[in-house]
Amino acid sequence: MRSSWLLLPALAIEALAVPYEEYILAPSSRDLIPASVRQVNGSVTNAAALTSSAGETTFNGVSSVTYDFGLNIAGIVSVDVASASAESAFIGVAFTESSLWISNEACDATQDAGLDTPLWFPVGQGAGVYTVDKKYNRGAFRYLTVISNTTATVSLNSLHINYTAAPTQDLRAYKGYFHSNDELINRIWYAGAYTLQLCSIDPTSGDALVWLGVITSSDNITLPQTDTWWSNYTITNGSSTLVDGAKRDRLVWPGDMSIALESVAVSTADLYSIRTALESLYALQKADGRLPYAGKPFTDIVSYTYHLHSLIGAASYYEYTGDRAWLSRYWGQYKKGVQWALSSVDQTGLANITASADWLRFGMGAHNIEANAILYYVLNDAISLAQTLNDSSNIRNWSTTAAGIKSAANALLWDESSGLYTDNETTTLHPQDGNSWAVKANLTLSANQSAVISSALAARWGPYGAPAPEAGTTVSPFIGGFELQAHYLAGQPDVALDLLRLQWGFMLDDPRMTNSSFIEGYSTDGSLVYAPYRNTPRVSHAHGWSTGPTSALTIYAAGLHLTGPAGVTWLFKPQPGNLTQVEAGFETRLGAFQSIISRSSTGEYQDLTFTTPNGTSGSVELGNVSGKLVSDQGVTVRLVGGKASELQGGKWKLESI
Numbered sequence: 001m002r003s004s005w006l007l008l009p010a011l012a013i014e015a016l017a018v019p020y021e022e023y024i025l026a027p028s029s030r031d032l033i034p035a036s037v038r039q040v041n042g043s044v045t046n047a048a049a050l051t052s053s054a055g056e057t058t059f060n061g062v063s064s065v066t067y068d069f070g071l072n073i074a075g076i077v078s079v080d081v082a083s084a085s086a087e088s089a090f091i092g093v094a095f096t097e098s099s100l101w102i103s104n105e106a107c108d109a110t111q112d113a114g115l116d117t118p119l120w121f122p123v124g125q126g127a128g129v130y131t132v133d134k135k136y137n138r139g140a141f142r143y144l145t146v147i148s149n150t151t152a153t154v155s156l157n158s159l160h161i162n163y164t165a166a167p168t169q170d171l172r173a174y175k176g177y178f179h180s181n182d183e184l185i186n187r188i189w190y191a192g193a194y195t196l197q198l199c200s201i202d203p204t205s206g207d208a209l210v211w212l213g214v215i216t217s218s219d220n221i222t223l224p225q226t227d228t229w230w231s232n233y234t235i236t237n238g239s240s241t242l243v244d245g246a247k248r249d250r251l252v253w254p255g256d257m258s259i260a261l262e263s264v265a266v267s268t269a270d271l272y273s274i275r276t277a278l279e280s281l282y283a284l285q286k287a288d289g290r291l292p293y294a295g296k297p298f299t300d301i302v303s304y305t306y307h308l309h310s311l312i313g314a315a316s317y318y319e320y321t322g323d324r325a326w327l328s329r330y331w332g333q334y335k336k337g338v339q340w341a342l343s344s345v346d347q348t349g350l351a352n353i354t355a356s357a358d359w360l361r362f363g364m365g366a367h368n369i370e371a372n373a374i375l376y377y378v379l380n381d382a383i384s385l386a387q388t389l390n391d392s393s394n395i396r397n398w399s400t401t402a403a404g405i406k407s408a409a410n411a412l413l414w415d416e417s418s419g420l421y422t423d424n425e426t427t428t429l430h431p432q433d434g435n436s437w438a439v440k441a442n443l444t445l446s447a448n449q450s451a452v453i454s455s456a457l458a459a460r461w462g463p464y465g466a467p468a469p470e471a472g473t474t475v476s477p478f479i480g481g482f483e484l485q486a487h488y489l490a491g492q493p494d495v496a497l498d499l500l501r502l503q504w505g506f507m508l509d510d511p512r513m514t515n516s517s518f519i520e521g522y523s524t525d526g527s528l529v530y531a532p533y534r535n536t537p538r539v540s541h542a543h544g545w546s547t548g549p550t551s552a553l554t555i556y557a558a559g560l561h562l563t564g565p566a567g568v569t570w571l572f573k574p575q576p577g578n579l580t581q582v583e584a585g586f587e588t589r590l591g592a593f594q595s596i597i598s599r600s601s602t603g604e605y606q607d608l609t610f611t612t613p614n615g616t617s618g619s620v621e622l623g624n625v626s627g628k629l630v631s632d633q634g635v636t637v638r639l640v641g642g643k644a645s646e647l648q649g650g651k652w653k654l655e656s657i
């Protein structure tokens with residue numbers, strides 16, 4: 001777990017010019033036009049004109065053109081109409097993230113059934129620019145089909161998207177970077193970062209959920225019958241916030257943030273958008289301490305695990321920002337949240353879960369391993385935070401309870417013959433979530449037990465990735481993100497890299513994907529059906545919870561671990577696996593954390609350099625390496641058993657003795 005959190009010295013940061021900017025997918029302008037023509041239907045003259053600033057595209061009667069923006073984007077559509085031959089003329093636009101749902105009759109979906117309505121411009125009213133209302137901001141699409149539905153002849157001068165994602169960011173001014181000798185791994189890191197930019201939205205453009213409970217998954221709707229989507233609900237305070245998905249739900253979901261927060265922190269460092277999201281959850285806390293399943297306007301539902309994720313969010317926010325004033329402000333609410341969670345712990349030592357709501361897995365109940373591993377993780381966070389804030393009142397109780405969870409989980413839920421924990425005491429199902437979390441939370445009793453879990457999880461992979469049997473035939477890139485962390489924590493970086501290439505490689509490069517952002521879930525057979533939804537067009541192709549690789553690569557492969565707030569203490573522990581080159585960096589308010597790793601094909605380090613901010617201190621774990629570390633201040637420290645501690649911040653380099 002984390003070592004204790006200390007007081008922060010106040011230091012100025014120097015701007016870091018970000019290397020490898022060429023990998024960033026975010027556009028350099030917020031004014032976008034289509035990149036190419038995907039397909040034409042009917043009689044259209046010069047369809048390609050809308051992909052450049054020259055010429056007109058003319059629709060001759062009923063016809064349509066599908067444009068491709070080359071990557072998933074977001075925003076408000078405008079068409080500049082040159083002429084229309086009849087007053088009854090209309091131009092419609094239909095959006096989709098995946099090529100699977102390209103249509104000249106509907107968009108992909110945001111509701112539990114059916115498809116979303118296209119947007120229509122009454123272009124027969126005359127020449128000029130027509131722009132959709134702000135509430136029709138489409139949060140994610142790669143393809144846009146422009147439709148003429150009458151016999152009129154309509155000419156367009158241009159089609160523009162006002163790109164609205166990440167409203168407070170300078171889109172290409174990342175604070176973090178990553179590079180290795182493996183191009184697929186590099187592209188995955190940047191697609192994760194870009195996915196999170198799409199998921200950062202203007203808080204006044206959340207999903208209004210007008211049809212929640214009205215259009216349900218048992219409806220058989222083929223084409224949209226009514227106006228089906230509005231992005232017009234104010235979900236948080238402030239001018240930007242982080243939501244689960246860009247197309248939908250466009251709501252604050254605490255579980256999703258447990259992955260998204262760290263990947264934001266090591267890339268754009270837009271922790272402002274995370275703060276507004278967290279605050280909106282804490283604003284909904286009940287008098288008994290319970291935190292919500294999701295932010296407004298979602299229905300109030302009890303979820304034990306998502307409650308815990310809001311607590312993790314606060315601890316992680318403090319870890320990356322070191323914002324002690326913020327932590328103090330929320331500390332009373334945080335403690336009430338911990339107490340609410342502890343009220344489920346029974347005489348066995350484990351929490352007995354009675355709320356089934358989780359990440360849309362089934363069977364969340366009883367002495368569930370995932371819930372208990374997360375609770376164990378939260379209690380260790382809570383103890384560190386209490387030490388930081390000098391509030392010792394609960395530390396003994398929390399420590400005793402944590403120890404009780406650990407021994408009971410291993411006594412009641414560990415299945416020696418499978419090398420995995422069972423989901424609860426009355427099942428033989430071995431979940432991906434609980435086993436990944438058990439390793440992440442250090443619920444295991446030994447390093448060997450963690451390695452056994454890592455190998456047992458890897459042995460179950462199919463051709464498209466790691467299965468989550470607790471959710472049927474699902475591949476969950478959310479839980480897969482925790483599995484990645486588990487392989488690194490179990491000391492098996494090559495297993496993590498194999499999972500990255502297999503699962504996120506598929507998610508990035510399959511032609512049905514956006515090839516730029518990560519889908520929320522799919523099936524073990526590679527179909528883009530996410531089992532919890534009957535309505536497949538509803539699946540989000542830009543989901544923050546699927547971005548686990550971005551932080552995993554920076555933290556584990558490149559070895560840049562923060563162990564105290566904003567990195568006032570740190571651990572440099574690179575786990576490059578079979579990568580021969582790794583270079584990464586990110587910033588906190590204390591300054592830059594960077595590393596450069598270069599190895600021969602047999603694994604010897606040729607260059608191993610890392611930089612941490614002045615005024616910080618930390619330690620190094622290099623495994624089976626001998627030699628000495630030399631700082632740019634001329635300090636030399638000999639490695640003992642591959643380790644060194646009490647190093648001051650600065651630039652350090654490994655040298656042979």
Ligand SMILES: *[C@@H]1O[C@H](CO)[C@@H](O)[C@H](O)[C@H]1NC(C)=O
Nearest residue numbers: 001002406442443444445446
């Ligand atoms: C994990 O737990 C064990 C006790 O079971 C403890 O010895 C070890 O220090 C813990 N590891 C970390 C990283 O906290």
Ligand SMILES: *[C@@H]1O[C@H](CO)[C@@H](O)[C@H](O)[C@H]1NC(C)=O
Nearest residue numbers: 039040041042062064103104
């Ligand atoms: C072309 O448009 C017609 C009429 O709307 C439709 O039935 C057909 O599916 C469309 N074909 C393509 C390839 O979009």
Ligand SMILES: *[C@@H]1O[C@H](CO)[C@@H](O)[C@H](O)[C@H]1NC(C)=O
Nearest residue numbers: 088090092120121149150151
């Ligand atoms: C074209 O679409 C508009 C907007 O939905 C609709 O009002 C109009 O009736 C349609 N025209 C035809 C000929 O279908």
Ligand SMILES: *[C@@H]1O[C@H](CO)[C@@H](O)[C@H](O)[C@H]1NC(C)=O
Nearest residue numbers: 030031076134161162163164
């Ligand atoms: C794009 O939308 C933003 C936010 O609504 C607005 O401030 C800006 O003026 C728009 N830009 C253009 C070029 O229309």
Ligand SMILES: *[C@@H]1O[C@H](CO)[C@@H](O)[C@H](O)[C@H]1NC(C)=O
Nearest residue numbers: 113216217218219220221534
């Ligand atoms: C939807 O279709 C299924 C299968 O055809 C049918 O069983 C079900 O009753 C239908 N639901 C509604 C609400 O019409």
Ligand SMILES: *[C@@H]1O[C@H](CO)[C@@H](O)[C@H](O)[C@H]1NC(C)=O
Nearest residue numbers: 135208210230231232233234
């Ligand atoms: C969102 O827009 C719809 C359609 O215009 C409207 O009915 C609804 O009241 C709006 N919701 C909010 C919160 O403004």
Ligand SMILES: *[C@@H]1O[C@H](CO)[C@@H](O)[C@H](O)[C@H]1NC(C)=O
Nearest residue numbers: 235236237276279280281283
């Ligand atoms: C917005 O800020 C106000 C004032 O600080 C606060 O009372 C309210 O709870 C906040 N709402 C949300 C959704 O964060």
Ligand SMILES: *[C@@H]1O[C@H](CO)[C@@H](O)[C@H](O)[C@H]1NC(C)=O
Nearest residue numbers: 363364365366423424427429
């Ligand atoms: C125990 O786990 C199994 C497998 O996930 C599940 O089907 C069952 O519902 C769980 N039991 C309870 C009481 O939640």
Ligand SMILES: *[C@@H]1O[C@H](CO)[C@@H](O)[C@H](O)[C@H]1NC(C)=O
Nearest residue numbers: 346352353354365366367425
């Ligand atoms: C969990 O609590 C429920 C409700 O009190 C109870 O019915 C159930 O038997 C308990 N489960 C276990 C495994 O103790």
Ligand SMILES: *[C@@H]1O[C@H](CO)[C@@H](O)[C@H](O)[C@H]1NC(C)=O
Nearest residue numbers: 006007324387388389390391
């Ligand atoms: C915490 O308590 C210790 C011992 O009582 C004291 O020395 C220290 O200054 C306190 N720190 C803070 C931040 O209050």
Ligand SMILES: *[C@@H]1O[C@H](CO)[C@@H](O)[C@H](O)[C@H]1NC(C)=O
Nearest residue numbers: 181182494497498578579580
């Ligand atoms: C790393 O291992 C993967 C498969 O495990 C292999 O495809 C790749 O070529 C290896 N890369 C290097 C540089 O050895």
Ligand SMILES: *[C@@H]1O[C@H](CO)[C@@H](O)[C@H](O)[C@H]1NC(C)=O
Nearest residue numbers: 014591592613614615633650
């Ligand atoms: C850190 O301190 C050293 C020695 O005072 C100085 O040379 C170096 O420029 C400082 N680095 C930063 C990033 O401030």
